[in-house]
Amino acid sequence: MSDPSAEVPAGGRRTGILGGSFDPPHVGHVSVAGELIEALHLDRLLVIPARDPPHREVTLPAEVRLDLTRRAFADVPGIEVSPMEIERAGPSYTVDTLEALARRFPTDRLVLAMGADQFASIHRWERWRRLPELARIAVMPRDGRDPAPSPESLPIEYVVASVTRVDISASRIRQRLEEGHSVHLLVPETIRHDVERAWAVRRARHVTQ
Template sequence: MSSPRVEVPAGGRRTGILGGSFDPPHLGHVSVARDLLEELRLDRLLVIPAGDPPHREVTLPAQVRLHLTRRAFADLPGIEVSPMEIERAGPSYTVDTLEALARRFPADRLVLAMGADQFAAIHRWERWRRLPELARIAVMPRGGGEPAPSPESMPIEYVVAHVTRVDISASRIRQRLEEGRSVRLLVPETIRHQVERAWAGRRSRHVTQ
């Protein structure tokens, strides 16, 4: 395993990729994105909401999640929200996204960021052996422990990206929203009212069905 502070390549940008369902985006996502920019010495970070996540169900429609994510990260230097997975038909496989980015930005050095729990299950991802060929893998540890790949995916190269862990989860936010409670201080204030209205609408539809 090598150091997370790898050398910046000569020519081209160091482009990070942070994917997820963003259902909804929250302040934990924003904190992690800011830390990744600094920790991995990125020129830019692409935040990419999944259109059709293959391993989980989503609550909000793709276009709503994209809109909320764009607003959540608006005006943050170095961070761009990409619609590429939402615009692509079919399941949102990370390997397809990396291949598309490699074709579009052949001079860029790609860095794929993921949590330790995702890394431990990477052998279940579509064409997972292709991932380290396309991008440097940066793993965010949890609870102070060192991230480790599963035996099925050994050996696999990765770097450690130490980020500030914020105790916020999308599932906790969704639970509060289903209960009609405020998510103030959990999601960016720029999107809080939209998020709460979206869930209020969902509850109303469920009652009338």
């Protein structure tokens, strides 16, 4: 592990990256993102919804998830929602995103944030050994336990991002939506009606098929 407040090149910024499917974005995402800015001494945090996550299927269309994510984070200072993966064809590999950001912002110090469960399987990511060359890796612990890389990915340098993890599961939210239940207090109120409406349309389509 190393210091999360490491040096930044002259004229650059500490730019955090938080990716995910955001299917849908929920209050846990918003809470963690806000804390990451302080915990990692970031100048800004890029929240980047994936168009085509390589390790999971998504429910909502990419453009819908992008719109919901933008609105969910609209009032959080220091956060920018980026469409770069939505606009890029093919699987949304993190390494491609980091390489694109390094070209676009060559003086920025990139910091890639991820959960402990993602970190444990990082050796399965596309060109994973390239990731720490492009960005400092920051791992959010779960259940108070220090994150640990898998034996397959040792040695890999990382910092611990001490944030309050909100125990909300996106899969549980999707299950409630499929069952027709409200997701009040689980997703930001600014997008709740649209999220519930989107799943109501899905359910109606399934009934008529």
